[in-house]
Amino acid sequence: MLNSITLPSPAKLNLFLHVNGRLANGYHELQTLFQFIDYSDEMSFAVRDDGNVCLNTPIDGVANNDNLIVKAARLLQQKTGCQKGIDIELVKRLPMGGGIGGGSSNAATTLMACNLLWALNLSIEALAKIGLELGADVPIFIHGKATFAEGVGEKFTDMEPPECTYLVIHPGVHVGTVDVFTHQDLPRDTPKLAPTDLDMTKVGNDCQQIVCDTHPQVEKALNWLVEYAPSRMTGTGSCVFAAFDSASHAHQALLRLPSSMTGFVCKGCNISPLHQAIKCIK
Numbered sequence: 001m002l003n004s005i006t007l008p009s010p011a012k013l014n015l016f017l018h019v020n021g022r023l024a025n026g027y028h029e030l031q032t033l034f035q036f037i038d039y040s041d042e043m044s045f046a047v048r049d050d051g052n053v054c055l056n057t058p059i060d061g062v063a064n065n066d067n068l069i070v071k072a073a074r075l076l077q078q079k080t081g082c083q084k085g086i087d088i089e090l091v092k093r094l095p096m097g098g099g100i101g102g103g104s105s106n107a108a109t110t111l112m113a114c115n116l117l118w119a120l121n122l123s124i125e126a127l128a129k130i131g132l133e134l135g136a137d138v139p140i141f142i143h144g145k146a147t148f149a150e151g152v153g154e155k156f157t158d159m160e161p162p163e164c165t166y167l168v169i170h171p172g173v174h175v176g177t178v179d180v181f182t183h184q185d186l187p188r189d190t191p192k193l194a195p196t197d198l199d200m201t202k203v204g205n206d207c208q209q210i211v212c213d214t215h216p217q218v219e220k221a222l223n224w225l226v227e228y229a230p231s232r233m234t235g236t237g238s239c240v241f242a243a244f245d246s247a248s249h250a251h252q253a254l255l256r257l258p259s260s261m262t263g264f265v266c267k268g269c270n271i272s273p274l275h276q277a278i279k280c281i282k
């Protein structure tokens with residue numbers, strides 16, 4: 001019986017992001033193409049018999065009770081009546097508030113790990129449904145395949161975009177997702193596409209302009225990156241990315257990055273590194 005496990009908690013990119021409308025509950029209908037990247041937090045889990053959920057590596061500025069990791073484990077206990085607990089250690093590498101989904105990914109990795117260690121045998125679909133209660137981006141990390149997502153981000157049509165080498169830049173600012181979605185100037189009427197009609201040369205990120213207007217550092221990062229390759233923001237920012245023809249060209253560009261920004265080179269993955277790791281265990 002498996003008692004402990006260490007797993008990656010990868011980031012995602014929104015290769016495009018359209019806002020199609022606003023629902024009565026204030027959430028937005030979106031269309032987006034999600035791809036995972038091989039740049040991850042690392043999470044270790046060990047079963048406890050006393051029922052407690054213990055995150056032993058707190059994140060500065062995030063109370064453990066508000067941490068999506070603790071919330072995910074407790075929600076799973078509540079949904080299943082499971083009496084077991086869990087010790088969790090987190091090595092944080094993903095920039096927070098960067099639009100690469102770190103918190104959502106941590107929640108998804110926690111749900112997947114506890115499902116295994118507590119021998120709950122919930123399906124991916126059941127875990128994704130529980131995950132949606134924690135955030136719109138959690139289901140995709142449980143789904144684990146690059147996908148064209150619709151609805152609030154939970155209806156999936158899987159796709160296989162090229163697994164490019166990306167340079168991802170964090171412009172050094174945090175962008176609040178709520179601030180973007182409540183901004184009066186956010187365009188909310190992009191016509192819906194059929195997934196089969198997706199043409200990557202004709203799509204963009206509907207949140208990008210208002211984030212550039214409110215956070216000039218994001219615009220600066222986009223303008224720096226576009227000297228090398230077409231650049232785009234992921235999610236509601238603040239990270240921006242561009243595809244490079246080789247890892248060495250991406251690393252050469254990274255060496256010239258202005259000191260106000262940080263960045264990393266990674267590769268797109270159409271199967272999440274989390275799912276690749278779990279497959280190796282099973």
Ligand SMILES: C[C@](O)(CO)[C@H](O)COP(=O)(O)OP(=O)(O)OC[C@H]1O[C@@H](n2ccc(N)nc2=O)[C@H](O)[C@@H]1O
Binds near residue numbers: 017028137235
């Ligand atoms: C923009 C994306 O990153 C694209 O991948 C996600 O849709 C955001 O997902 P997330 O961070 O998991 O978002 P949540 O934690 O569920 O929601 C944060 C806030 O964003 C807004 N929100 C989020 C998702 C959505 N489809 N419509 C929204 O209007 C809501 O104001 C919500 O209160």
Ligand SMILES: Nc1ncnc2c1ncn2[C@@H]1O[C@H](COP(=O)(O)OP(=O)(O)OP(=O)(O)O)[C@@H](O)[C@H]1O
Binds near residue numbers: 059068098101235
């Ligand atoms: N485990 C966690 N990791 C990171 N942030 C967390 C976590 N738990 C709660 N949070 C809160 O969530 C906020 C957003 O963090 P996150 O890194 O998920 O942003 P993001 O990449 O912009 O997310 P998204 O793309 O889903 O909007 C943080 O500022 C923090 O307050």
